[in-house]
Amino acid sequence: MGKQYETVIGLEVHVELATETKIFCGCSTAFGGQPNTHTCPVCTGMPGALPVLNRQVLEYAVAVGLALNCSITRYCKFDRKNYFYPDNPQNYQISQLYLPICRGGSVEIETGEGRKSIGIHEIHMEEDAGKLIHDQWEDCSLVDYNRSGVPLLEIVSEPDMGSAEEVIAYLEKLRTILRYLGVSDCKLQEGSMRADVNLSVREAGTEGLGTRTEMKNLNSFRAISRAIRGERERQISLLEEGKEVVQETRRWDDIREESYAMRSKEDARDYRYFPDPDLVPVAISEDWLEEIRRRQPEFRTEKMARYKKEYPIPDYDIEIITASKHMADLFEETTALCGQPKKVSNWLMGETLRLLKERGMEPEDICVSPEHLAGLIRLIDEKAVNSTAAKEIFEAMFDRDVDPEQYAEEKGLKMVSDEGALRRAAEEVVAANPKSVEDYRKGREKAIGFLVGQTMKAMKGRADPGAVNRVLKELLSKK
Numbered sequence: 001m002g003k004q005y006e007t008v009i010g011l012e013v014h015v016e017l018a019t020e021t022k023i024f025c026g027c028s029t030a031f032g033g034q035p036n037t038h039t040c041p042v043c044t045g046m047p048g049a050l051p052v053l054n055r056q057v058l059e060y061a062v063a064v065g066l067a068l069n070c071s072i073t074r075y076c077k078f079d080r081k082n083y084f085y086p087d088n089p090q091n092y093q094i095s096q097l098y099l100p101i102c103r104g105g106s107v108e109i110e111t112g113e114g115r116k117s118i119g120i121h122e123i124h125m126e127e128d129a130g131k132l133i134h135d136q137w138e139d140c141s142l143v144d145y146n147r148s149g150v151p152l153l154e155i156v157s158e159p160d161m162g163s164a165e166e167v168i169a170y171l172e173k174l175r176t177i178l179r180y181l182g183v184s185d186c187k188l189q190e191g192s193m194r195a196d197v198n199l200s201v202r203e204a205g206t207e208g209l210g211t212r213t214e215m216k217n218l219n220s221f222r223a224i225s226r227a228i229r230g231e232r233e234r235q236i237s238l239l240e241e242g243k244e245v246v247q248e249t250r251r252w253d254d255i256r257e258e259s260y261a262m263r264s265k266e267d268a269r270d271y272r273y274f275p276d277p278d279l280v281p282v283a284i285s286e287d288w289l290e291e292i293r294r295r296q297p298e299f300r301t302e303k304m305a306r307y308k309k310e311y312p313i314p315d316y317d318i319e320i321i322t323a324s325k326h327m328a329d330l331f332e333e334t335t336a337l338c339g340q341p342k343k344v345s346n347w348l349m350g351e352t353l354r355l356l357k358e359r360g361m362e363p364e365d366i367c368v369s370p371e372h373l374a375g376l377i378r379l380i381d382e383k384a385v386n387s388t389a390a391k392e393i394f395e396a397m398f399d400r401d402v403d404p405e406q407y408a409e410e411k412g413l414k415m416v417s418d419e420g421a422l423r424r425a426a427e428e429v430v431a432a433n434p435k436s437v438e439d440y441r442k443g444r445e446k447a448i449g450f451l452v453g454q455t456m457k458a459m460k461g462r463a464d465p466g467a468v469n470r471v472l473k474e475l476l477s478k479k
């Protein structure tokens with residue numbers, strides 16, 4: 001009988017903050033600039049250049065700490081983490097070791113096994129590094145410092161997770177909270193959220209922690225799940241063979257589905273940390289803390305409870321809509337304009353989710369404006385467009401936020417309300433399809449479906465199916 005093992009996982013999550021400027025200088029954090037155009041003496045590490053803390057970064061860090069039930073360090077400092085690497089022009093990274101901004105929080109997660117609280121060990125502020133480009137020239141590497149100095153929060157959990165399912169629930173919860181706060185867009189694929197997985201195994205039922213490894217380069221939930229499974233198995237085989245797990249940093253290769261050692265794990269002392277003498281310590285006043293607390297948004301749990309009271313829509317819809325603050329805002333603002341929550345929700349639950357999936361996008365990327373969605377709902381209510389046309393209009397709104405009225409007009413999608421035209425088309429269809437007419441008159445009610453279809457076709461789809469039905473029945477009842 002083999003031994004049973006349990007997995008122990010703690011996460012270090014780096015989140016890129018959505019500030020306009022970098023953490024210690026006024027350079028832009030915008031993506032996609034020409035290499036080394038968003039740089040200055042501070043973020044390229046020129047001797048004598050002095051960093052100044054971006055107030056917005058501190059405010060975001062405090063807001064995140066409050067949302068994750070942490071205690072806020074009222075007197076916090078920055079430290080230098082010394083290491084040499086060409087993407088790090090100062091030869092040290094400004095980070096926080098001794099007095100991080102937040103400590104001791106928790107996040108509630110829910111999995112198939114029930115609720116669980118995951119401890120937050122600490123959150124600290126630090127700067128991102130530049131980017132090395134190795135494949136452009138054969139004989140040299142290039143460096144782009146545009147990302148150097150972009151603000152990061154590192155959120156360090158306690159080793160409280162026991163499975164890939166818990167890890168993903170934790171990351172999703174974290175992402176929802178951070179997006180509700182508007183502090184980061186948290187995209188794993190684009191690197192604005194990065195998770196390093198620390199994992200060890202131990203014999204089931206024992207208390208102590210086994211030796212862990214840290215895995216990097218995990219940029220999707222799928223990669224995270226596979227890496228956890230792979231690393232757990234690798235460590236168990238080592239132990240079963242009587243070998244030891246080496247504490248090291250490993251890189252996950254999601255194509256080969258294997259991890260390989262990158263470097264032996266450094267200790268804090270290897271970095272020769274010391275307080276950064278260029279930055280003054282930060283004192284956070286009670287007033288300012290109170291002000292940030294007051295400005296905290298309504299989070300998902302509270303929003304769900306309020307929706308249940310305010311809107312007559314299914315709980316399932318509420319769950320999907322509130323998973324994204326952006327979608328929830330769109331829902332509320334559109335409902336305020338048109339007063340029809342269920343119809344708004346139907347557009348979100350149906351076409352919106354379908355298109356998001358088809359385009360590989362996230363709810364945060366929806367560009368439809370509340371005015372236009374309310375406008376489309378009105379066009380349908382007024383029977384100015386039928387449901388097929390409405391879907392076509394919605395797709396254009398989804399891609400380019402077009403004005404539905406104008407778009408319907410331009411594309412000729414408005415229904416023909418001219419009863420005369422409809423009657424003429426229906427008469428022609430009746431005359432051209434004696435077989436179906438006979439069937440219907442013999443009592444095969446379904447035969448009318450074909451005639452409706454033909455009439456809609458003759459009207460180029462721009463007729464109200466209800467009206468077509470009515471006119472046809474009228475014609476067919478006459479002998």
Ligand code: ADP
Nearest residue numbers: 008009010011157158159198199200209210212
């Ligand atoms: P370092 O700063 O050297 O990376 P920390 O002690 O700060 O190390 O831990 C980093 C992360 O590793 C934390 O998320 C922590 O929960 C996790 N961790 C620490 N020890 C273990 C272990 N034995 N097994 C799994 N995870 C661990």
Ligand code: MG
Nearest residue numbers: 012156196214
């Ligand atoms: Mg670490």
Ligand code: ZN
Nearest residue numbers: 025027040043
């Ligand atoms: Zn700069």
